[in-house]
Amino acid sequence: MFLLFTKWSEILKWILLTTDKFPKKARFTFSTRIDNLALDIIELIIEARYLPQSRQNNFKNINIKLEKLRIFFRFAYELKFISLKQYEFITREINETGAMIGGWLKINKIRDPETSSG
Numbered sequence: 001m002f003l004l005f006t007k008w009s010e011i012l013k014w015i016l017l018t019t020d021k022f023p024k025k026a027r028f029t030f031s032t033r034i035d036n037l038a039l040d041i042i043e044l045i046i047e048a049r050y051l052p053q054s055r056q057n058n059f060k061n062i063n064i065k066l067e068k069l070r071i072f073f074r075f076a077y078e079l080k081f082i083s084l085k086q087y088e089f090i091t092r093e094i095n096e097t098g099a100m101i102g103g104w105l106k107i108n109k110i111r112d113p114e115t116s117s118g
Contacts, residue, residue: 001049011093022081037065059105
């Protein structure tokens with residue numbers, strides 16, 4: 001879990017620095033939305049770490065927020081707010097984070113038979 005927290009902390013810094021450079025017309029709408037999703041994810045990671053009873057739901061919520069970020073960054077690329085290189089970087093990072101979350105979901109499903117029956 002610490003590795004996930006560390007990885008997302010680095011991604012979060014990159015996102016905040018990148019969205020700060022979005023055009024002014026998009027900074028208070030589009031970039032704020034991206035920033036809030038990224039901040040929500042770090043909060044959910046912290047909650048998952050310290051509240052094991054809600055871990056499964058937190059991981060599912062993280063996956064949903066990661067998918068939203070994928071879509072928003074695709075729009076950011078299409079609107080030329082970020083470069084192709086930046087888009088490829090963030091997509092790769094989001095995918096790697098998603099894979100880590102998927103692993104945690106799988107492990108927790110095995111450990112908690114109640115959640116694996118659905």
